[in-house]
Amino acid sequence: MSSNRAIVVGDAVRRARAVAEFEEWEFVASFHAKRVAEIDRTDDIALSKDLARREVTLELAQALHVTERQVWSMVTEATAIRERVPAVWSAFRVGDIDAVRVSAISDTAERLETPEAWAVLEASAPEYASTHTITELRAWLRRLRARLEPDQVQQETDRAVEERRVSISHNSDGTSWLNALLPTGVAIAVGDRLRRAAKALPSVDPESGEKDRRTREQKQADLVAHWLTSCTGTSTDIRAEIAISVAVTDLIGLTDGPGLTLDGEPVGSAWARELAQSEHAMLRRLVLDPVGEVLDTTVLAYRPPESLRQALRWRDGTCRVAGCRAPVHETDLDHAKAYDSGGTTSGSNLRCLCRKHHNMKSHGHLDDRYLDAPVRHVERYRIALRRPRGLLHTSCVDARPAQEYLGEADLTPGRP
Numbered sequence: 001m002s003s004n005r006a007i008v009v010g011d012a013v014r015r016a017r018a019v020a021e022f023e024e025w026e027f028v029a030s031f032h033a034k035r036v037a038e039i040d041r042t043d044d045i046a047l048s049k050d051l052a053r054r055e056v057t058l059e060l061a062q063a064l065h066v067t068e069r070q071v072w073s074m075v076t077e078a079t080a081i082r083e084r085v086p087a088v089w090s091a092f093r094v095g096d097i098d099a100v101r102v103s104a105i106s107d108t109a110e111r112l113e114t115p116e117a118w119a120v121l122e123a124s125a126p127e128y129a130s131t132h133t134i135t136e137l138r139a140w141l142r143r144l145r146a147r148l149e150p151d152q153v154q155q156e157t158d159r160a161v162e163e164r165r166v167s168i169s170h171n172s173d174g175t176s177w178l179n180a181l182l183p184t185g186v187a188i189a190v191g192d193r194l195r196r197a198a199k200a201l202p203s204v205d206p207e208s209g210e211k212d213r214r215t216r217e218q219k220q221a222d223l224v225a226h227w228l229t230s231c232t233g234t235s236t237d238i239r240a241e242i243a244i245s246v247a248v249t250d251l252i253g254l255t256d257g258p259g260l261t262l263d264g265e266p267v268g269s270a271w272a273r274e275l276a277q278s279e280h281a282m283l284r285r286l287v288l289d290p291v292g293e294v295l296d297t298t299v300l301a302y303r304p305p306e307s308l309r310q311a312l313r314w315r316d317g318t319c320r321v322a323g324c325r326a327p328v329h330e331t332d333l334d335h336a337k338a339y340d341s342g343g344t345t346s347g348s349n350l351r352c353l354c355r356k357h358h359n360m361k362s363h364g365h366l367d368d369r370y371l372d373a374p375v376r377h378v379e380r381y382r383i384a385l386r387r388p389r390g391l392l393h394t395s396c397v398d399a400r401p402a403q404e405y406l407g408e409a410d411l412t413p414g415r416p
Contacts, residue, residue, distance in 0.1 A: 015095035022092045029078040077106035084109045085122035096130040108141045117148040133323040146258035146266035154268045185267055194220045302339045312350055315374050319354040322372045326354035334358050
């Protein structure tokens with residue numbers, strides 16, 4: 001089967017599956033609504049009516065061989081979608097989006113509180129959901145909600161942070177899980193510090209001369225155990241870092257939208273402003289063209305300078321292959337057109353690819369049709385926070401545009 005044939009058949013199969021899921025939801029919602037309406041018209045007491053409604057749910061669950069909880073989810077989500085964002089229901093009907101994406105959109109619709117926010121969701125969600133993976137969609141929905149209703153999202157965050165905790169659960173094989181519920185910013189800083197510390201470990205034991213054969217994950221696990229059981233600090237100057245972008249109007253308080261981490265997760269604007277006010281914070285401008293793309297540059301060498309690397313990591317955020325969420329720090333910079341064939345070392349010819357997809361491309365098995373276009377950004381500022389060695393803290397890799405640093409950020413409204 002040719003590639004084009006596979007794409008056509010695959011899309012038809014995907015659409016047929018989505019339509020079948022819609023028919024299931026439509027049947028469940030319609031049957032449930034009809035039976036409940038009949039029950040509500042009876043003269044039975046309230047308890048009897050409630051039990052009769054539960055019987056309807058049970059009847060549907062057994063007919064479809066699913067749980068009662070799944071039936072109830074279909075009913076409530078279908079109701080939310082049809083009442084608040086009917087265009088999503090229409091897209092579901094024709095197979096543009098499937099049930100798992102509808103569920104994700106329904107969850108956001110139920111969390112949003114205003115008709116204006118529902119209208120924005122209805123106008124933008126069907127197209128995005130039909131062209132992105134469920135992981136990308138969920139991240140996009142989180143960002144959208146944080147922008148539309150920042151106060152409500154911040155209140156949820158504040159309540160959730162109050163529940164932060166550490167738990168340990170033991171397995172049957174002599175291992176245990178150490179779980180920590182932390183604010184997102186702190187968790188990102190912890191992950192970044194672990195990654196950098198593991199990478200800084202020597203590949204050969206200086207005492208025994210033996211090669212360290214541990215995987216990166218094993219090294220990180222060993223570092224956590226060492227730090228928590230015996231270590232008060234590190235002997236090397238390793239600093240945790242967070243990359244945060246924030247619109248200038250949010251930074252100076254004119255608007256209250258979220259900041260965004262490197263991989264697109266929203267963080268509260270109040271927290272971003274708190275970092276910006278620290279004496280250790282550094283602000284750098286991320287310069288963009290009128291349509292939101294990082295300004296380009298070209299260097300006359302194969303290896304890009306660090307300034308261009310940082311700009312491209314910020315632009316892409318993850319591996320550029322559609323649907324791949326490999327973090328940008330685990331990617332290589334790939335020349336779209338080979339350097340030896342005249343390809344330039346420039347933003348327009350470089351993209352971030354994870355090692356698996358980079359190898360596929362190098363051996364001729366990754367066409368450009370598998371890649372997403374570069375992300376477009378509104379003008380944003382990145383906050384760099386650096387603190388003394390030995391403390392758990394957050395900071396930011398310097399965010400150069402694809403050309404040069406343009407100096408410290410000018411926060412004057414309206415300046416380019």
